[in-house]
Amino acid sequence: MRCHLSILGGNEEARHSQPLFRRTGSEPQTEHTLTSSGVRSRLRQVEGSPALSRGKECACVCWCARARVCVRHARSSAECRPSVSVRVPSPAPAHAAALGASQNGADHHMPVWCFNGPPGSRVAASTPNSARSAGLLGPPGQVLGAMAPQWEEDALMTPGELEGLKLLATGKVRDIYDVDAESLLIVSSDRISAFDVIMLNGVAGKGKILTQLTTFWLAHLEGLGIIRHHLITADVDAMPAPIQAHSNLLRGRSMLVKKLKMLPVEAVVRGYIAGSGWDDYMRTGMICGHTLPKGMELSQKLPHPLFTPSTKADLGEHDENITASEAAAVIGADLAKLVEDKSIALYKAIAEYSAPRGILLADTKMEFGLDPSGEMILGDECFTPDCSRYWPSDGYATGREQDSFDKQFVRNYLTSIAFDKKTPLRLPDDVARKTIDKYVQIFRILTGKEPEL
Numbered sequence: 001m002r003c004h005l006s007i008l009g010g011n012e013e014a015r016h017s018q019p020l021f022r023r024t025g026s027e028p029q030t031e032h033t034l035t036s037s038g039v040r041s042r043l044r045q046v047e048g049s050p051a052l053s054r055g056k057e058c059a060c061v062c063w064c065a066r067a068r069v070c071v072r073h074a075r076s077s078a079e080c081r082p083s084v085s086v087r088v089p090s091p092a093p094a095h096a097a098a099l100g101a102s103q104n105g106a107d108h109h110m111p112v113w114c115f116n117g118p119p120g121s122r123v124a125a126s127t128p129n130s131a132r133s134a135g136l137l138g139p140p141g142q143v144l145g146a147m148a149p150q151w152e153e154d155a156l157m158t159p160g161e162l163e164g165l166k167l168l169a170t171g172k173v174r175d176i177y178d179v180d181a182e183s184l185l186i187v188s189s190d191r192i193s194a195f196d197v198i199m200l201n202g203v204a205g206k207g208k209i210l211t212q213l214t215t216f217w218l219a220h221l222e223g224l225g226i227i228r229h230h231l232i233t234a235d236v237d238a239m240p241a242p243i244q245a246h247s248n249l250l251r252g253r254s255m256l257v258k259k260l261k262m263l264p265v266e267a268v269v270r271g272y273i274a275g276s277g278w279d280d281y282m283r284t285g286m287i288c289g290h291t292l293p294k295g296m297e298l299s300q301k302l303p304h305p306l307f308t309p310s311t312k313a314d315l316g317e318h319d320e321n322i323t324a325s326e327a328a329a330v331i332g333a334d335l336a337k338l339v340e341d342k343s344i345a346l347y348k349a350i351a352e353y354s355a356p357r358g359i360l361l362a363d364t365k366m367e368f369g370l371d372p373s374g375e376m377i378l379g380d381e382c383f384t385p386d387c388s389r390y391w392p393s394d395g396y397a398t399g400r401e402q403d404s405f406d407k408q409f410v411r412n413y414l415t416s417i418a419f420d421k422k423t424p425l426r427l428p429d430d431v432a433r434k435t436i437d438k439y440v441q442i443f444r445i446l447t448g449k450e451p452e453l
Contacts, residue, residue: 149249155190155202155432159249164242172198173207173386179256183232185243186255188381192435194410195421196319203432205453206386207253209439214381215255216447217350221378226345229378230257230369252452260369260379263335265327266310266319267343271351272301272362274389274402276321277308289323297398299362299391305347307340310365338376339368350383357445359405360396362389385439405442409435 147160158175161167165177165185172193177185188207192199215234221227232255233239236247239256270277270287277287278298286292288308309327310319328336343366351361365387367380381387385406392403401412413431414421427435443451 152190152201154204156204156207156249156253157191157202158189159187159246162242162246162249164245172196173210174381179240179243182259184257184259185239185250186257186380187250188253192407192410192427192432194407194414195419197421197424199410200424200426201432203427203436203439205436205451206439208453209436209443209451210381210384210386211253211255212451213384213443213446217383218378220353221346221349224349226349227342227378228375229382230260230380232256232258257379258371258377260371260377262367262369262379263331263339263376264312265322265330265336265339266312267339267366267368268308268310268321268363269343269347269366270302270306270308270363271347272299272360272389272391273297274299274362275408277363280321288321289325298400299396299402300398305344305351307344309336309339312367335376342368342376342378346378346382354390354446355393358393359442359445360391360393362391362402364388385442390442405438405445407435409438 147158149160150157158170162177165179167175168178168184169176173189173191175187175189177187179185188210190202190204190206192203192206211234215231218229218231221229234255236244236251236254239254243250243254243256273281273287273292273296280287281292281296285294287306290306290308293303307324308321309324310321312319324336324340327339330336331339346366347361347364350364354361361383364383366378366382368376369379371377388406389408390405392405396402401408410427410431413427419425440451440453443449
């Protein structure tokens with residue numbers, strides 16, 4: 001478990017009594033200290049320090065339940081930015097009452113305190129080492145106005161704003177940082193989304209599997225000569241110094257990649273009829289403009305792999321299936337044809353590799369971009385259980401949903417509880433645990449190795 005501080009119950013004392021935050025230099029100074037006497041919170045404001053405001057729990061998709069920080073609001077709200085929120089669990093109702101916290105069933109917490117000062121706040125050298133080693137506060141000198149890495153249990157929800165690197169974008173799973181004129185850093189968090197909705201909790205280790213499986217496939221594809229890819233290296237020790245400074249956080253889940261002008265369509269290839277493709281077929285007899293034979297069954301193999309592109313929706317919006325002609329209207333006919341040809345060739349290559357290992361690649365999603373010379377390059381992640389449906393061939397049968405080694409397990413759970421496909425929720429622990437088990441299993445089957453988690 002990861003948290004900012006630990007408060008021990010009974011007659012035991014608070015584990016930390018050092019200041020958590022301190023402003024340095026000419027900046028005003030604020031300390032948040034837990035004392036051993038009565039396990040109470042003490043806020044000491046030094047002359048000139050900013051006002052402290054009591055926050056409220058946020059239900060938005062960026063709320064980190066363990067670190068108790070709302071990433072979205074800390075970045076975008078005028079009254080919260082820049083801010084750092086700290087919420088400390090209390091072990092007993094008596095302690096919660098003593099601290100003035102609201103009592104809500106068995107969950108008792110101290111209030112949330114937001115430090116709303118100007119940029120320049122820095123972590124004190126006396127910050128407890130255990131808090132820093134958990135990845136929550138960072139090293140002495142880290143700017144507190146920037147969001148620190150946020151954890152939910154052992155799942156990395158967001159790497160935050162890393163010193164020396166400029167955060168450019170945050171997607172459903174990955175965070176992208178500017179490194180230099182030619183390269184970017186892509187960090188795969190442990191966030192999980194379904195139906196384009198980010199869940200409130202993560203799946204610990206998922207980001208590492210996504211990264212490591214992507215790098216495995218890119219190395220495999222290099223020898224086939226189908227298309228070049230964007231990966232420079234996934235070895236943190238071979239990356240520039242500003243990245244290496246965060247090696248403990250980034251190792252195993254990060255890729256240094258070439259900058260590309262990403263195409264505003266996603267290349268989806270389907271070899272079997274499932275998911276939204278099945279929904280389209282039941283409604284229209286087609287998938288993205290492709291007319292299919294009558295009487296097809298759920299999970300049936302298609303006559304040949306189909307290119308079925310989709311839009312790239314903004315965060316919080318839903319991708320929409322489009323036709324090849326609609327994709328051509330967006331990116332041009334020649335480029336759309338190239339995307340179609342390359343994506344089908346890539347799908348066939350991975351399907352052919354997977355089949356002898358007892359795996360059917362039902363469908364997959366890819367993204368492409370243009371390098372400075374105008375050459376189209378394979379980008380983003382590829383052929384992971386987040387963007388692909390992997391079915392075991394053993395037990396495969398048409399007319400029903402298949403067992404799978406991918407995110408479909410989460411979709412099936414959400415469908416079973418009539419999820420509204422809009423409101424973020426927390427996945428039960430057993431669903432998160434079974435999800436990572438499936439991701440680990442498909443990694444082993446496809447690579448013959450164990451993931452480094």
